């Protein structure tokens with residue numbers, strides 16, 4: 001098990017296909033093109049999008065020059081509108097302060113020290129920003145979220161769960177005895193195993209669940225709105241699916257297993273660091289008790 005707290009290092013850059021990526025062009029979006037939150041985007045679909053410093057904002061820009069709820073952007077028939085939410089640094093569109101106005105393709109929206117661009121058509125530019133966003137938020141090898149983006153989503157979800165008194169569970173998943181796989185079959189074959197593990201994982205993740213690669217051979221899944229029993233059932237199904245999968249290594253079918261540690265949001269572990277630490281402690285226990293098992297931190 002790796003205790004590496006950094007982004008996994010891979011040299012392989014894959015074409016991003018399948019996985020969590022959404023297919024098809026999007027109708028309109030706003031993308032941060034300058035300042036804090038660079039590269040972040042929000043799609044403008046049926047729900048209004050709130051942009052602000054609050055972790056619960058749909059487009060979260062954690063900078064002091066941005067108000068907690070700075071502006072709101074929404075679709076109005078075939079048009080898109082923006083409204084300033086009485087922000088300290090008033091929202092500006094193409095450098096003019098606005099209260100409420102229509103948006104046009106290419107408009108620049110200034111919020112404090114950050115600048116967003118409104119893109120209304122499924123253009124080459126929108127696709128370019130989508131690629132940039134995918135590269136910034138996903139792990140190139142496995143195509144699940146990368147650690148940095150996962151951390152951001154977890155912080156946001158913990159804030160929401162805490163505010164509304166909702167449950168949330170963290171699962172940390174580690175490939176068992178992965179070093180011997182690398183040693184015997186080589187790093188490229190090891191990478192293939194990680195890709196296959198991630199593909200199995202993606203098959204189990206639904207709705208609001210968030211899966212990521214958080215270390216070399218370590219994955220995590222956050223399950224909002226789940227209790228420990230639901231999470232344990234999820235983890236057991238995932239463990240069994242991996243244990244019964246065939247991994248072709250050195251031209252031979254092989255079996256591999258995973259260990260999973262689970263912890264729920266609770267008094268005394270109300271932030272990400274404490275929650276991850278508790279799930280990690282459960283994972284260490286699963287390894288200690290013989291691997292290929294799920295352990296829960298009470």
Ligand SMILES: Nc1nc2c(ncn2[C@@H]2O[C@H](COP(=O)(O)OP(=O)(O)OP(=O)(O)O)[C@@H](O)[C@H]2O)c(=O)[nH]1
Pocket residue numbers: 001002003008009010174175176177178179180182186187188189190191194215216217287291
């Ligand atoms: N192929 C490949 N290997 C990686 C990558 N990142 C980390 N690893 C390897 O993953 C292995 C992790 O091994 P350890 O954490 O020592 O433990 P383990 O052999 O999995 O054993 P247990 O966790 O105790 O079951 C090391 O050999 C790392 O080199 C990667 O991106 N690709």
